[in-house]
Amino acid sequence: MNDLIILKNLRKVYKMGDEKIIALDDVSLSIKKEEFICLLGTSGSGKSTLLNMMAGLEKPTKGEITIGKYKIHKMNERDITKFRQKYVGFVFQSYNLIPTLSALENVSLGLTFQGVPKSEREKLAKKILIDVGLEKRLHHKPSEMSGGQQQRVSIARAFVGKPDIVFADEPTGNLDTKTTLEIMDLITGMAYDLKQTLIIVTHDVEISDYAHRVVSLRDGHIEKIIENENIIKGAAN
Amino acid sequence: MSNIDLFVMGFKNLWRRKLRTFLTVLGVIIGASSIIVMLSLGFGMSKAFEEQIAQWGSLTTVNVRKSWEAPQPGKKEMPLDDKAVASFKTLTNVVAVSPTLQVYGSIINGRYVASGSIKGIDPDSMEDFGFEAAEGRLLNNKDTLTVVFGGQMQNNFYEPKARTYREPKINLMKDRMTLTLDPNYGWSTPGEQKVNYKEYKIKVAGVLTEGNWETNYGIYMPLKDLQQLIKEKEKSENQKPQPGKKNSGYDQINVKVNDMKNVQEVQTTIKDMGYEAYSLNDELESMKKQAAVIQAVLGGIGAVSLLVAAIGITNTMVMSIYERTKEIGIMKVIGASLKDIKRLFLFESALIGLTGGVFGVGFSYLISFVINKLSVKFGAAIGSGSTKISIIPLWLILASMVFSALIGIVSGYFPARRAMNLSALEAIRTE
Numbered sequence: 001m002n003d004l005i006i007l008k009n010l011r012k013v014y015k016m017g018d019e020k021i022i023a024l025d026d027v028s029l030s031i032k033k034e035e036f037i038c039l040l041g042t043s044g045s046g047k048s049t050l051l052n053m054m055a056g057l058e059k060p061t062k063g064e065i066t067i068g069k070y071k072i073h074k075m076n077e078r079d080i081t082k083f084r085q086k087y088v089g090f091v092f093q094s095y096n097l098i099p100t101l102s103a104l105e106n107v108s109l110g111l112t113f114q115g116v117p118k119s120e121r122e123k124l125a126k127k128i129l130i131d132v133g134l135e136k137r138l139h140h141k142p143s144e145m146s147g148g149q150q151q152r153v154s155i156a157r158a159f160v161g162k163p164d165i166v167f168a169d170e171p172t173g174n175l176d177t178k179t180t181l182e183i184m185d186l187i188t189g190m191a192y193d194l195k196q197t198l199i200i201v202t203h204d205v206e207i208s209d210y211a212h213r214v215v216s217l218r219d220g221h222i223e224k225i226i227e228n229e230n231i232i233k234g235a236a237n
Numbered sequence: 238m239s240n241i242d243l244f245v246m247g248f249k250n251l252w253r254r255k256l257r258t259f260l261t262v263l264g265v266i267i268g269a270s271s272i273i274v275m276l277s278l279g280f281g282m283s284k285a286f287e288e289q290i291a292q293w294g295s296l297t298t299v300n301v302r303k304s305w306e307a308p309q310p311g312k313k314e315m316p317l318d319d320k321a322v323a324s325f326k327t328l329t330n331v332v333a334v335s336p337t338l339q340v341y342g343s344i345i346n347g348r349y350v351a352s353g354s355i356k357g358i359d360p361d362s363m364e365d366f367g368f369e370a371a372e373g374r375l376l377n378n379k380d381t382l383t384v385v386f387g388g389q390m391q392n393n394f395y396e397p398k399a400r401t402y403r404e405p406k407i408n409l410m411k412d413r414m415t416l417t418l419d420p421n422y423g424w425s426t427p428g429e430q431k432v433n434y435k436e437y438k439i440k441v442a443g444v445l446t447e448g449n450w451e452t453n454y455g456i457y458m459p460l461k462d463l464q465q466l467i468k469e470k471e472k473s474e475n476q477k478p479q480p481g482k483k484n485s486g487y488d489q490i491n492v493k494v495n496d497m498k499n500v501q502e503v504q505t506t507i508k509d510m511g512y513e514a515y516s517l518n519d520e521l522e523s524m525k526k527q528a529a530v531i532q533a534v535l536g537g538i539g540a541v542s543l544l545v546a547a548i549g550i551t552n553t554m555v556m557s558i559y560e561r562t563k564e565i566g567i568m569k570v571i572g573a574s575l576k577d578i579k580r581l582f583l584f585e586s587a588l589i590g591l592t593g594g595v596f597g598v599g600f601s602y603l604i605s606f607v608i609n610k611l612s613v614k615f616g617a618a619i620g621s622g623s624t625k626i627s628i629i630p631l632w633l634i635l636a637s638m639v640f641s642a643l644i645g646i647v648s649g650y651f652p653a654r655r656a657m658n659l660s661a662l663e664a665i666r667t668e
Contacts, residue, residue: 058662078576081572081575085572085574090571092665096566096567096570098564109568109571110572112242113238118242158571
């Protein structure tokens with residue numbers, strides 16, 4: 001398999017007043033297509049910063065990010081948004097659903113920006129919401145759903161456009177253990193089915209069992225990379 | 238993102254905050270209608286001026302007169318003769334040219350007398366100059382000692398011997414009348430040499446429709462006829478032709494122009510040829526300028542409230558962005574392009590502006606209607622005309638709708654840019 005994502009000597013420095021905080025320092029990593037990667041670390045280890053930079057949400061202070069043929073570190077914001085629209089899906093810890101829209105509308109919103117006609121995007125959104133087990137919650141607002149249900153909507157939204165890469169930032173951070181396992185099964189299962197590359201940020205060691213490789217971060221450095229032999233396959237298996 | 242989706246999303250966003258949207262739109266309604274109403278008053282005034290001046294005489298006629306002053310040294314005075322008439326006829330946009338002569342005279346109809354200017358004109362040009370016969374016909378080339386009266390001539394007759402004024406009982410078309418060029422008819426100045434003026438029996442060809450002040454009391458005769466009468470008058474007064482005075486000259490040459498907008502040009506051309514040219518257009522121009530100044534002042538007052546409304550739109554949009562920071566961030570992360578975000582906010586503010594403009598037009602129609610209704614009552618009380626004082630032309634309606642939408646877009650531009658430049662990451666972190 002080819003390397004899909006190549007990170008070279010990434011460095012990120014935040015300025016907090018007069019103080020400089022080095023969030024990432026000299027991080028290099030290659031991620032293959034269809035690989036499941038877990039970025040593991042405590043808070044402040046730089047794992048979220050790394051994810052945000054891969055998604056083009058933050059610019060590196062130094063270093064290179066290449067995804068496929070795109071040099072993310074050189075692109076301007078307009079091109080990055082286009083890139084995200086085409087290739088990237090997101091799952092967040094705090095779900096980030098739009099509170100005024102129903103589950104169906106939230107899921108189809110991304111397709112709206114891609115210019116998919118209404119009837120088709122509703123069909124796709126409905127189908128994937130049924131896939132994540134929310135066939136009875138299509139027209140509910142986020143406030144009318146539990147955390148696990150909201151995260152399912154968020155997952156449906158991330159996967160509905162069939163992106164090549166899915167980024168998940170602490171997707172189970174707000175959920176109880178039982179729901180965490182359900183959600184993880186769901187995410188990995190769908191990613192596996194759609195032959196997607198999945199990058200999950202977490203501080204939960206249990207979750208790392210789902211990944212092909214676990215990248216441990218500490219104080220902005222890669223501490224170790226562990227190949228996972230006994231990978232838990234998603235719900236698809 | 239397709240336009241329909243943009244429209245639906247923008248509309249829903251505005252609908253979500255009904256009260257705030259309504260209040261902002263209300264601001265635009267007030268702003269737009271205050272401008273429209275103010276401008277409509279200006280148009281009404283302009284129109285009233287035009288109507289007023291049209292009562293003074295024809296707006297499409299240029300009068301070429303003899304200079305009042307002695308010609309400046311080095312400049313030759315241009316005679317108003319047949320040559321001049323011919324040269325005016327060749328000008329573009331000129332419909333007809335008529336030389337005129339005027340002489341003071343009186344019409345005697347039994348006990349009644351009417352005095353005034355007897356005007357000699359070219360009979361062929363009458364129709365072109367807009368004369369219309371209410372009774373009988375206009376003059377033609379074969380007429381001799383024939384007159385056409387102005388529309389108000391009836392009221393010009395009076396009874397010199399009567400102590401109080403009574404409505405004259407005459408029939409202009411049928412009565413027998415005579416004409417004299419005696420300037421003192423009916424008056425005798427003691428000690429003055431008595432001149433024997435001839436009295437001519439005249440035929441009446443027709444009476445004109447009621448027109449403007451210039452024609453209403455006019456007594457028109459064929460030019461050649463009048464020239465003959467003047468010669469005879471001078472003869473009876475024993476006047477000898479004054480040296481230097483050209484007998485072939487006319488008092489005035491009237492030039493009829495095809496359209497009001499060409500009057501100025503024709504007038505300037507004639508002036509450049511060395512003649513004294515005058516038209517009511519001069520008055521109209523200066524009055525219109527006056528009206529334009531007043532209109533600009535009124536419009537400026539109205540514009541202040543639209544400016545306030547525009548600031549209101551900006552405020553609403555900025556507030557809305559604060560409120561929707563997170564939403565904008567999410568949209569950006571899940572694939573809204575910068576252009577989509579900008580378009581969405583510009584569309585929302587344009588929609589506020591346009592809605593305000595549309596209702597503003599409706600509202601100003603209502604105000605205009607009320608103003609005109611009241612002004613008619615007021616006008617009747619002071620005996621003034623029936624002219625509407627508030628006029629909203631069709632183009633103003635369209636222009637104000639487009640302009641309001643434009644104001645919305647301009648007001649929304651800064652907030653839209655702000656939304657566009659929001660950092661997606663910061664936005665999602667906002668809880």
